[in-house]
Amino acid sequence: MHAPLPARDGVAPSYIWIPEGKWHNILDFLTSYFPDVSAETWRSRIARNEVVDAHGAPCQPDTPARRGMCIYYYRELENETPIPFEASILHLDDHLLVADKPHFLPVTPGGRFLHETLLVRLKKETGLPHLTPIHRLDRETAGVILFSHNPESRGRYQALFQQRAIRKTYYALAPALPGTQFPCIHQSHMCDGERFFTMQEAPGIINSETWIDIAGSHGAYNLYILKPVTGKKHQLRVHLASMGAPIVNDSFYPVTQACRGDDFSAPLQLLAKAIAFDDPLSGETREFISQRSLQTGVAHDRTGPTIDSAS
Structure with missing residues (x-):
């Protein structure tokens, strides 16, 4: 679906489909559906022709709100927290x-983040209008992420993830597990957790798998190499926590600390270190490696990564 409003300052317009309900007009719907945005703010946006229908026709405050109607608008945030x-x-x-x-940097806009996101920053930096991430990377996780900016070839690269043809390598700092033999494979059934933003392991058919080894020992902690076979949300965090080695500075697992604010001095010690694949267009093997590192305060030997300070 082609957006009738252009991107503004690197941010694409948002849209919403009007559901079943009783609203007198567009203004009534918008103020009811977005209670944190005042009627005065919506009137100002409407007056600037920044609220339009799917055909690009500007809406007026008294435009009838019909079920199934698609409305486009620009999302705005006040006092967005800078990510340094x-x-x-x-x-x-x-x-x-x-x-x-x-x-700490989100990949795409959502919630309390809009301009302070990787996608919007990259659009501003490169001017690439069709830039789109083709896989997930949690806000708390650092490292390599792929974007497509060519709609004609995007499907070929997305198919690599669907076919599990992408080889990902992560590093994580977590407590040592003296009784565990490495390398090992952790498999489990993962499903939604009690909180909507978390996952958990439960009885059921195995749907998640991670290969795990040790890259180095740092006192009571190990630097783990993680190679996910599947791509469940929070898979690596859940798997290590369930083994008794929650990742350092993880505020979700094993116990959720939902109200804890960002502590920029204590990032989650999880790094998407490398991505490799056979290019579907050229056939060549490609690998991209993060230049970032984790917080251990110790330099690893030459056979492994250099681990020094926070990225």
């Missing part, structure tokens, strides 16, 4: 952009 870390671009060609994301 910068991403870097590892690679850019005619199809892909590969970024090295810092901890």
Whole structure:
């Protein structure tokens, strides 16, 4: 579906389908559906022609609100929290952009983040209007993430993830597990947790799998190498926590600390270190490696990564 409003300052317009309900007009619907946005704010946006229907026709406050009608508008946030870390671009060609994301920076707009997101920052930096992430990376996790900016080839790269043809390598700092033999494979059935933003393990058919080994020992902690076979939400965090080795600074697992604010001095010690795949267009093997590191205060030997300070 083509948006009738252009991107503004790197941010694409948002849209909403009007559901079943009794609203007198568009203004009544918007103020009811978005109670945190005042009627005066919506009147101002409407007056600037920033609220339109799917055909691009500007809405008026008294435009009838009909079920199934699609409304486009620009999302605005006041006092958005700045994220004081910068991403870097590892690679850019005619199809892909590969970024090295810092901890705490969301990939896409949502909730309390709009301009302070990787997607919007990259759009502003590159001017690429069709830039879209083709896989997930949690806000708390740093490292390599792939973006497509060519709609014609996007499906070919997305298919690699659906076919499990992407080889991902993560590093995590977590407590040592003296009684566990490594390398090992952890498998489980993962499902939604009690809180909507968390996951948990439960009895059922196995639907998640992670290969785990040790890259180095740092006192009571290990630097783990993690290679997910499946791609469940929070899979690596859940798997290590269930083994008795929750990742350092994880505020969700094993116990959720939902009200804890961001502590920029204590990032989650999880890093998407590398992504490799056979390019579906050229056939060549490609690998992209993060230049970031985790907090251990110890330099690993030459056979492994250099682990020094927070990224």
